[in-house]
Amino acid sequence: MVKNMKNKTKKENRDDLGAIGIGAMIVFIALILVAAVAAAVIIQTAEKLQQNAQTTGQDTTDSMSARVVLLGVVIGGGANELDITFELAPGSDDVTTTDIQWAIVCDGNKDDATFVAADTHQIGTAGPDATIEAGQTYATTITAANCNPAANEDHTLLLVAGRGGQTYEILNYGGDVSAGEVVI
Numbered sequence: 001m002v003k004n005m006k007n008k009t010k011k012e013n014r015d016d017l018g019a020i021g022i023g024a025m026i027v028f029i030a031l032i033l034v035a036a037v038a039a040a041v042i043i044q045t046a047e048k049l050q051q052n053a054q055t056t057g058q059d060t061t062d063s064m065s066a067r068v069v070l071l072g073v074v075i076g077g078g079a080n081e082l083d084i085t086f087e088l089a090p091g092s093d094d095v096t097t098t099d100i101q102w103a104i105v106c107d108g109n110k111d112d113a114t115f116v117a118a119d120t121h122q123i124g125t126a127g128p129d130a131t132i133e134a135g136q137t138y139a140t141t142i143t144a145a146n147c148n149p150a151a152n153e154d155h156t157l158l159l160v161a162g163r164g165g166q167t168y169e170i171l172n173y174g175g176d177v178s179a180g181e182v183v184i
Contacts, residue, residue: 066095067165073157073184075177076141080148082171082183083141088134088161095132095162104171106147106155115140132161149177157184 067089076083103112159167171183
């Protein structure tokens, strides 16, 4: 009878070891499932961050796709005219003169229009309602009705090309506002 008890004890011990192995396998499978869920969350987050970065980069590219660089502004022949020499920034997309808007702000007044209303010409060729191309230098005359050049005043000139490329300059009028005086 003592021998039978020993055999039963050994069998029970073997059954306990089998249960421990099954429990370890269940824990291992659960860890694999948790790792898979965590990996899916990380991958989904990385994809979303990449899409956001790509959208932000595209928005930035669009806003800078056409930006006007002022090369000089000179008081024109008329009392309220400014002769502007400009070009598109390197890498800019081509725009038409209808896509370039300007505004001059002074002492609570403002003047604004597009370059179509101005006498736009490339130094050499092209005319009003032309396509402005990167790498070319252009000149135009804008007429200010409300913000005429005045001695010892500063006016703000804002140019917007295409869908958002902006140029902001201060027009510094010295003591002499006669034709040919440089203000930028």
